[in-house]
Amino acid sequence: MDTLALLWEFMAEGIVLSLLTAMVLPLLGGLLFLRRSALLGVAVPQFSAAGIAGGLALLPWFPSLHQEYLDHGHPPLGYLFFFAAGAAGACLLLFAVMEKHGRRGSTDARVAVAFSLAAAASLLFLSMSPVGGSLVQTLQRGSVVVADWHALVTVALVDLSIALLLWRFLRGLVLVSYDRDEAFALGHRPQNYDRLFHVMVGAGVGAGVMTVGPVFVFGLLFLPPVAAHGVSSSLRAFFLHCLVVGLVPALIAWPVSFHLDLPFGPVAVALAGLLVLLYALVGRALQKR
Amino acid sequence: MTRRAAEPLLSLSGATLGHPGQRVIEGVDLSIHPGDFLLVTGSNGSGKSTLLRSLLGVLPLRAGLRRCSSGLHLAYMPQQHQLDALFPVSTAEVVAMGLWKGPRPPRALDQEQRQAVATALQTVGLAPRAGLLFAQLSGGQKQRALLARSLVGESQLVLLDEPTAGVDAEAEEVIVRILQRLHREGRSLVLVTHQDEELRGLATRWIRLEYRQMTEQAL
Numbered sequence: 001m002d003t004l005a006l007l008w009e010f011m012a013e014g015i016v017l018s019l020l021t022a023m024v025l026p027l028l029g030g031l032l033f034l035r036r037s038a039l040l041g042v043a044v045p046q047f048s049a050a051g052i053a054g055g056l057a058l059l060p061w062f063p064s065l066h067q068e069y070l071d072h073g074h075p076p077l078g079y080l081f082f083f084a085a086g087a088a089g090a091c092l093l094l095f096a097v098m099e100k101h102g103r104r105g106s107t108d109a110r111v112a113v114a115f116s117l118a119a120a121a122s123l124l125f126l127s128m129s130p131v132g133g134s135l136v137q138t139l140q141r142g143s144v145v146v147a148d149w150h151a152l153v154t155v156a157l158v159d160l161s162i163a164l165l166l167w168r169f170l171r172g173l174v175l176v177s178y179d180r181d182e183a184f185a186l187g188h189r190p191q192n193y194d195r196l197f198h199v200m201v202g203a204g205v206g207a208g209v210m211t212v213g214p215v216f217v218f219g220l221l222f223l224p225p226v227a228a229h230g231v232s233s234s235l236r237a238f239f240l241h242c243l244v245v246g247l248v249p250a251l252i253a254w255p256v257s258f259h260l261d262l263p264f265g266p267v268a269v270a271l272a273g274l275l276v277l278l279y280a281l282v283g284r285a286l287q288k289r
Numbered sequence: 290m291t292r293r294a295a296e297p298l299l300s301l302s303g304a305t306l307g308h309p310g311q312r313v314i315e316g317v318d319l320s321i322h323p324g325d326f327l328l329v330t331g332s333n334g335s336g337k338s339t340l341l342r343s344l345l346g347v348l349p350l351r352a353g354l355r356r357c358s359s360g361l362h363l364a365y366m367p368q369q370h371q372l373d374a375l376f377p378v379s380t381a382e383v384v385a386m387g388l389w390k391g392p393r394p395p396r397a398l399d400q401e402q403r404q405a406v407a408t409a410l411q412t413v414g415l416a417p418r419a420g421l422l423f424a425q426l427s428g429g430q431k432q433r434a435l436l437a438r439s440l441v442g443e444s445q446l447v448l449l450d451e452p453t454a455g456v457d458a459e460a461e462e463v464i465v466r467i468l469q470r471l472h473r474e475g476r477s478l479v480l481v482t483h484q485d486e487e488l489r490g491l492a493t494r495w496i497r498l499e500y501r502q503m504t505e506q507a508l
Contacts (some may be wrong), residue, residue, distance in 0.1 A: 034376060171389045178376055179386070184347040185365040187391040232421050234379040
């Protein structure tokens, strides 16, 4: 109990921030999965990380922001969010345009190309940046990057807005993913839902990458829907399982990573991986019955 | 001919149908009136689905005009193989989707709506399969579930894409019976099929698409 109290005392903002992220990302990941775009979950966070690295490379051009970095160890969160969410949004937009106009090539190949280029861009921007080395290395390592009051407020605003939008438009988003023509017949406008979805993913991934890092974001976009799909016999069950597989590892990972002195992100993802295994076993047992 | 004097529910005038860079059918003039049961037949690639999706409005016209009466409620029944077979959705949820009109908050279905879903499932003989994954149904059962989806809403016009394709004789009989009932209840239907023999007896109008030309035939 003492350990937990100590953990809470020092990491309260980080814990709340990671739980907020773990509430929203699995739902967005679930929608990516339903839209058969799960692979975008690889490319988008990497673009976001490249965006942050790019923002850090440009930091010396803005003396007041540079000074803030020197004072606090990170630039203003709005500045970081602009680059993180902007790059994530640009990635989604790029893929939407390629899907619409690209007559050749598979989505898998495009995602692989985008991932390689974004990873290379992250390292190039990092080498060009005189200030951001330690921050981007922390991002890539998977530790919680920024966990102060400002970060918590920023992420809370972004994630609660996404949660509200999901509550309001989830049915339309699901229907558009399942049967665009029926959605149209019922008075929905599929293109508007696509735009809304891209904004939500861009903002959610951007906020996640700049605070809890891309490793945690990758894991929570991918693993919960994969686990949930094997055991769900309805949409309601699918999204509930997504939430469970996102939130439970994020909660348990804190004491585990604290005790073992390991970075939080990889520990949470490894625990989510164990849950995926458990879900797969349960799924097989259910199929046999 | 008083029926023809009524305002059409949906019409295409001087329309060219197709996809970007590809014109499929030209010079389409077609009106769907209340009470119509329009059968559209033709071989594969003749443009049946293009006509249906243009009527629905999801495929923009390359030229011409699409008009629909104000407040028209449409329902659409796709071919079951067009839907994602891995989607984790229950049969009851697929049927309930017919009630997910416009952007509204996802409130739980009220008593009346739950009853409508249960009745629609009962009508197509799928009540015992309501809790099963849609993917676990057979091809014919999936078609019946999609038909149930068009029963739950208060649609005036139902557009159906090959509702009897790939189903067994028993499922076909159920589907035909439901189509007759929908028409009797006053809904207008547009049904696209390549099996014209079986369904011609149900229709009030018949359009044939051949070599990308549309001609109205006598029944």
